Amino acid sequence: MKKTTLIIGITTLLMNFSVLAQNEPIEFGLKAGLNYSNLIxxxxxxxxxxxxxxFHLGGFLSFKLTDNFRIKPELLFSTQNAEIEFSENINMGDPNDPVFGKRFKADIKQNLILLPIMADYYxxxxxxxEFGPQFGFVINQDITDNNNDFSFGNDDYDKFEVALNVGAGFTFSENYRIGLRYNYGITERDNNKSSVLQFGLSYKL
Structure with a gap:
């Protein structure tokens, strides 16, 4: 029910932006770039x-509300990776367990669909x-133990995330913009929050 309400709310919000910007041209384009991601x-x-x-890639719309203020929803595919290292011995309760009393590292790889809704002030x-919320959905997740002695489940995990974005951009030609953005997960997924620094290039079609 909450997910349905969230989708309806986002759709209504975008429709209202379209009405506000109906006398101004709506710009759209493509963007791609690199992620430097971690887990908190x-x-x-x-x-x-x-x-x-x-990396991330996708497209955007830009609704011009005033000469200086725009609303820019984006739809992105994003790969977010991190390495986790347990810093203390893990007692699984069974001395015969293969990881009893060991330290280990694991690579976490996630593919997400992201919907940032950014407010841009020029x-x-x-x-x-720019500043705004971001809604994310994890398509798939792969966790690989670097020591090959522990089996992680890759199917049972939290898939939805809400984050906040803040960033800055520089438009260096009529069609090209480079941007630096940080997004921080405000909802927990599996006892952690995402922390991602993005560097991107946008092209206005």
Whole structure:
């Protein structure tokens, strides 16, 4: 029920933007770039994480509300990866368990569909700041133990995420914009939150 309400709310919001911007041209384009992603884990879990490189690609719409203010929804495919290393021995309760008393690392690879809804304020024709929420859905997840001694489940995991984005962009020609954006997960998925730095290039069609 909550997921249905969220989808209806997002659709209504985008329709309202379309009405507000009906007297202005709606711009659209493509974007792609790199992710530097990590996980912020629960304090009760004895582990450390390391960031890894991924990528994102997709498209965007831009609704011009005033000369300086725009609303820009995006639809992106994103790969977000991290490495987790347990920093203390793990007692599974069974001395015969293969990971009893061992330390291990694991690679976490996730593919997501992201829907950021950004508010862009242009201080000039070239420079803008952006802020807004992001809704994410994990398509699939793969966790691989680097020591080959522990089996992780890759099917039972939290799939929905809400995050906040903040960033800045520089438009260096009529059609091209480079941007730097940070997104922070405000909802937990499997006792961790996402932390992703994105560098992207946008092309207005």
């Amino acid at each position: 884990i629960d304090d009760n879990i004895p582990a450390e994480t390391n960031a890894k490189i991924g 201080f000039s024709e070239n420079f803008d700041l």
